[in-house]
Amino acid sequence: MYAVVTTGGKQYRVEAGSELIIERLSEAPGASITFDRVLLVGDGEAVTVGSPTVDGASVSGTVLAEELGPKLIIFKFKQKVKYRRTRGHRQHLTRVRIDEINTGTKRSARATKASTAEAAPAADADTASAETPAKPARARKAARPKAQAEPEADAPAKPATPRRRTTSRASKPTAEE
Numbered sequence: 001m002y003a004v005v006t007t008g009g010k011q012y013r014v015e016a017g018s019e020l021i022i023e024r025l026s027e028a029p030g031a032s033i034t035f036d037r038v039l040l041v042g043d044g045e046a047v048t049v050g051s052p053t054v055d056g057a058s059v060s061g062t063v064l065a066e067e068l069g070p071k072l073i074i075f076k077f078k079q080k081v082k083y084r085r086t087r088g089h090r091q092h093l094t095r096v097r098i099d100e101i102n103t104g105t106k107r108s109a110r111a112t113k114a115s116t117a118e119a120a121p122a123a124d125a126d127t128a129s130a131e132t133p134a135k136p137a138r139a140r141k142a143a144r145p146k147a148q149a150e151p152e153a154d155a156p157a158k159p160a161t162p163r164r165r166t167t168s169r170a171s172k173p174t175a176e177e
Helices: 109-119 125-131
Strands: 002-007 010-015 019-023 032-035 038-043 046-049 058-068 072-078 083-089 092-102
Touching: 002 032, 010 019, 010 092, 019 058
Parallel strands: none
Antiparallel strands: 002 010, 002 038, 019 092, 032 058, 038 046, 058 092, 072 083
């Protein structure tokens, strides 16, 4: 059996007997703790998903120790002004052992789906389409025509000028040759 709990703004997948490192809690080492915000409970193929939490489900554990996380270096730097600042940070963490997962209900997700399907039978496709009107297509704006320069009747057409060819100096014949 497993569960997904949320604490400290993060979600954790836990099982009975597993150890978990979470954000710092105010409880002392050796104290028992209960996580009430259980998002999901799974037991084999039976999975219960909460909306947002599973009603009546909880996870109990024991606080083992308080720890410090890995050291993070914060380095601020600005070019050309001799500005450099170095700071370090270690997050306070709590190590917790999960003792028990208490499910709120014994019904599985399949049983829940079956009961909702029986309660609200599916309507015929013909009836459903006749009752609900089709969604109108989104009207699109007509594309602007591209501006084309039309020659005026009074003005004479300009003759096309040939493009100049450029050559490199190395390919030009010299007078010595």
